[in-house]
Amino acid sequence: MNSLTLDQLEHLEQNGWVFLQIPEIWQDLLSQAQALQGKNQFKPAEIKTSLSTDQSQLIRNDLIHWVKDDTSIDAEKLFNQQINYMMYQIKDYFRVGLDHFEAHYALYPPNHFYQRHSDQKKENNKRQFSFVYYLNPKWKAEYGGELVGYHGDTSEREFGVFPNGGTLALFKSDIEHEVCISNSARFSITGWMRTR
Numbered sequence: 001m002n003s004l005t006l007d008q009l010e011h012l013e014q015n016g017w018v019f020l021q022i023p024e025i026w027q028d029l030l031s032q033a034q035a036l037q038g039k040n041q042f043k044p045a046e047i048k049t050s051l052s053t054d055q056s057q058l059i060r061n062d063l064i065h066w067v068k069d070d071t072s073i074d075a076e077k078l079f080n081q082q083i084n085y086m087m088y089q090i091k092d093y094f095r096v097g098l099d100h101f102e103a104h105y106a107l108y109p110p111n112h113f114y115q116r117h118s119d120q121k122k123e124n125n126k127r128q129f130s131f132v133y134y135l136n137p138k139w140k141a142e143y144g145g146e147l148v149g150y151h152g153d154t155s156e157r158e159f160g161v162f163p164n165g166g167t168l169a170l171f172k173s174d175i176e177h178e179v180c181i182s183n184s185a186r187f188s189i190t191g192w193m194r195t196r
Helices: 006-015 026-038 074-094
Strands: 017-021 063-066 100-108 114-117 127-134 147-150 157-161 167-172 177-179 186-194
Touching (some): 074 186
Antiparallel strands (some): 127 167, 127 186, 147 177
């Protein structure tokens, strides 16, 4: 089980984001994601607004499949245990009432994207920390697909990370961010640590 170090927790506190490496399980999760893709289990992601489907697809057009809390898949069990462990570290460090998380596989086929947005909405601020765990071997910068976070409501970049297998991006859910267009199929598990 990988722990967040004190330095990483302090970086998260001071900057609102941190990247870390969890090399043990991403390949097994990629195999599971590819198996789900082969069975057509990925579905278009939805935006919970009054937008039409066509309008929503101008904002995001990724495909998702939810990870169950009580999954029987070994790699998903390990992933859930890992996120739970880090969630309780964050809960203890920040003294915040996190009590569960939700996560889904995300697939961005070529030319897919998710425009700039925040995971924390004014009418619903239960998402406190967002995470993205990347499942892509030998990713090249020319493939695109970078996750970019922004400083406040400006165009100034706060962070950027390419979706290399084993990298986990963890950031506060109120940070606006986007997924740039991918030129190659891009797999990840995305989720949120939440309060009730």
